Amino acid sequence: MHDEIFEYAGATVSLVDPSTVLAAARVNPVELVHHADWPSPVQRVEVTVSSLDTTAGPMHVFVARVHAGAEPMSTERMRKLVLGRDPIGVLLSKRIAEGDPVATRIVDGVGSAAAAAYRKLGLDKAGGPAPHRGPGVFADAGVGLQAEVSHEADGDVIRLRSEVPRDEATANHLRAFVTLTLQAVTELTEPEALRGRRYVFSREATPPPAPVTTQQVTLDMVGGLADLVGELRQIAVSFRHPEAMARWGARRPQGILMYGPPGTGKTMLSRALANEIGADFREIRTPEILDKWLGGSERNIKQIFRDARRYRVPTLMLFDEFDSIVSYAGAGGDAASQALNAVAGIFKQEMNDLFEANPNVIVVATTNFPQRVDESLIRSGRFDIKISVPRPDEVSRAEIFRKMIEGLAAAHERGGFRMFAPDLDLPALGVASTGMTGADIKEVLRRVQMTKAMQEARTGAADPISQQELLAAVRDLRGHV
Structure with missing residues (x-):
């Protein structure tokens, strides 16, 4: 389903x-x-x-x-x-x-x-x-x-x-x-x-509640990052209107590189872009490529791109933690470095004609360490768009809190049950969570939800999540990161 x-x-x-x-x-x-x-x-x-x-x-x-x-x-x-x-x-x-x-x-x-x-x-x-x-x-x-x-x-x-x-x-x-x-x-x-x-x-009269997951996220659900989201929307529009692109001889971007600190939402944004396009999502992880046997890694990367040329519906291919697949190209003379160099070389060749072979495919690569990726590999023509995904600022953090809280309330509040107090001060939460990422904010909410669930399990009742409880969870998490 x-x-x-x-x-x-x-x-x-x-x-x-x-x-x-x-x-x-x-x-x-x-x-x-x-x-x-x-x-x-x-x-x-x-x-x-x-x-x-x-x-x-x-x-x-x-x-x-x-x-x-x-x-x-x-x-x-x-x-x-x-x-x-x-x-x-x-x-x-x-x-x-x-x-x-x-x-x-x-x-x-x-x-x-x-x-x-x-x-x-x-x-x-x-x-x-x-x-x-x-x-x-x-x-x-x-x-x-x-x-x-x-x-x-x-x-x-x-x-x-x-x-x-x-x-x-x-x-x-x-x-x-x-x-x-x-x-x-x-x-x-x-x-x-x-x-x-x-x-x-739904066809069912009483479908079960379905909280939003990463797989189902859309760009509308992304908190903050308005300029970045706007750029991704433009890419989605180019996919949904191939006739306009063809009329003007315009070429959609074939590759997107997203880079930034861990936890800033690069993988989530990739999934949101796929959903915005209406594209299938294919995530390629490091173990699918790197092989301990001689020549195995090269065969794997060739097979991945061979499959990509056969896709008949729009497909977003995500190479997560890209640096671990093709990092330090040209560096070192040991067997591991040579294997990475070989994979990077084949990746370049395959990207050169992928769009001409199948314009339904777009490649997204994410990395926390862009300096580890060979510049020739991510040049324009292979990765046309390079997007920095920064840690959210104060306003963006408040917006992330708002989106996450609204999503949780929509998924769980029913039959008179209130999950959050009505007087939450989201700007104050944005200030208190300085330096946190979207992943950190998600963890703050998870901890408070867990505390409330345990309280209800022990006593039979629990009040809605308050501003003070959220601030305490923020302080607690910041003390451990």
């Missing part, structure tokens, strides 16, 4: 086993939302995936229905809707003013109230349908998904619908549709209304 866990508008979103959902929807419709706490005025959201044979061929059909209130659509209610006197009306009147086809199409269908709305906005448009206007759309450019947006006349329901050729539908399409559904929710509420909440889209 492979779950998609990502962040949208401050909410943690779990899409449970999307590949199985798409497979099951070929036979019977699959409903994905069962129980969720939505911000007012949204009362519930329904998402269904089904299959349909059309003249264009078999399609997967994604439908979302966002219910924004139980009151029926009376004449007065419709008048409020188009004149901006309730949350849906605010959205529609704003969009009418901007010429949005979604809003104009909805309002065109509500009779005389539409005329008043148009007159109010200075558009002097008589009520009635506008045949030249098509349905409005939300769109996700990343996967080319469009969702038609309409309003159901029998209640305050906004409906999104999208079709994808069944044999082309992937987990990325399903994730994009879920994101567009959440976008509709935020436009009916407030931009920050979802922050701190957790939503699970």
Whole structure:
């Protein structure tokens, strides 16, 4: 089972086993939302995936229905809707003013109230349908998904619908549709209304809680490092839009070198980039390459790149602790140094034509000691982008605390259980944790969680984690590092 866990508008979103959902929807419709706490005025959201044979061929059909209130659509209610006197009306009147086809199409269908709305906005448009206007759309450019947006006349329901050729539908399409559904929710509420909440889209009525792991991290979940994250997003965009790259003859970066102190998140960033691209993740560790037998290391590195040339889907290859594989090239005359030199030489040759052989592949190498890596090995053309991943500053540390705390709360707080006190002072935690890395902050939280769990195990109850407890854990860890 492979779950998609990502962040949208401050909410943690779990899409449970999307590949199985798409497979099951070929036979019977699959409903994905069962129980969720939505911000007012949204009362519930329904998402269904089904299959349909059309003249264009078999399609997967994604439908979302966002219910924004139980009151029926009376004449007065419709008048409020188009004149901006309730949350849906605010959205529609704003969009009418901007010429949005979604809003104009909805309002065109509500009779005389539409005329008043148009007159109010200075558009002097008589009520009635506008045949030249098509349905409005939300769109996700990343996967080319469009969702038609309409309003159901029998209640305050906004409906999104999208079709994808069944044999082309992937987990990325399903994730994009879920994101567009959440976008509709935020436009009916407030931009920050979802922050701190957790939503699970699953075939099961009560899926188990799924805390975020390194394997499921996205760039949205990275605390601090805004410039670095922005650069990685640009790389992801270049992968998701090959047609634009081809039109301009632009070449995506083939290799990225990330360097910095231990614990700063280099491996996590690599996984986040792979998830942002929608790429498979292949981590190559030192034991897979270095072999005690003569010629074994060289054969291993050749086989790794031979496999890379055959990948048919976007793939990120991570060479972690790169210096331990190819360090000190040209130094020393003993057998070990000669083996490293041979591996480094083959690595250079393989990188020279990898992109031409398979543009779906991107190579990321991480190291704590960039000075140990031969400069010719990481020159432009092999590693086009070199990124320093520093220890986080005060603001970044506070942001890391915020992201980690929100993730833990979203994964574990339910049924009245509160994990963290509401009055945490994150900037103060950022100041207190001077010199710490993201890995250190994760360890601080682990220690406090363990203490609380043991306290509950002994006494049967424990208060939420407080500011003082977090500060004490910070001081304790700093005293041992």
